[in-house]
Amino acid sequence: MTTQFNIQAFIELALSRGVLKFGEFTLKSGRVSPYFFNAGLLSDGEALSVLADGYAAKLQQCEHVDVIFGPAYKGIPFVAATAVALSKNHAQSVPWGFNRKEAKDHGEGGVLVGASVAGKDVWIIDDVITAGTAIREVVTLLKQAGANIAGVLVALDRQECGQGKLSAIQEVQQELEIPVHALMTMQDLMAYLEQQGDQTALANMQAYRQRYGIDV
Template structure:
């Protein structure tokens, strides 16, 4: 059996561009900043895109310690975590339990806000698309800890590598506050390397200007 190719950020960036997941231009963010690019992981909505993303998550997780359960925050993280569990099994021969949360608790059937594998007493990796302000990650960490989980780390698709209100990025703030590692498959630096390789000098200049103003 041929081993699957390792995740390549450039390949993922090319796919993201072709699917409209990643766009270069001018985009006003919720923060009010005008960004030279926009990333919408919700458009990773076909088998090819989801498979490549999940393979990237799996390739990263297999190198990490304490992967006892993988967890996807509702709602966007749910397909990501399910696909990642499949990729871990198919690509690496490792069967890892997975689960997710509901936005609203149920009082019948499975009940509660957590669905899937038990997290009590387990080291849990959280899988999501991006960390923007860190609010959602802090919320799900609280839910998991209340259920008895130990948070091993967080894995996201993109690290924008830009400062929040202070001098740290949202990812750096989460790492510092929660004392957990956060890994990203693709960074702003990867996007800039891609543009340089493609000879997209105008887009690269805008990215560099944005990095100088807001980068970490």
């Protein structure tokens, strides 16, 4: 059985769980955003399954998927659920792993847990790339373990500029020379609001995109 990712259904699920909110939110960058996305609130079986099904479906379109990897901490349940979704929905058993925040000094030791990444093409799975710092750290960790980074898969691309004209995702793609794919984008959120006829929220999103958005 194969499944396709339905963006509208996921947006509605995210809204129902408080994962996605429209309003006024001050980000770490100091910007006042008209929306906020917190994938950590996908904290029940149904919600996590929908996200994992989306990741699994997207990975079917990607090349060189030897191992999938979830950065601690949020990425750990995401990558585990995605491995299950790949097996159940796509008859594809993919090894998975994650990292510890602190190295273990007993037992098997180290910071990497799960499947070996040495000599493997690894896809990193996470929720968003905000500044790209966390992804760079994980990439360094994986490369030190002998992995080849095949790409990164996230839930949301905010499509806004970082320090320059590029977004954090574009900076990661350019600097690390790897593909970064997203299940949905800010444009998808705006299309949903337009479809729902929410002119106020849509106008706020358009103004924010006008000020901070990247060229797509």
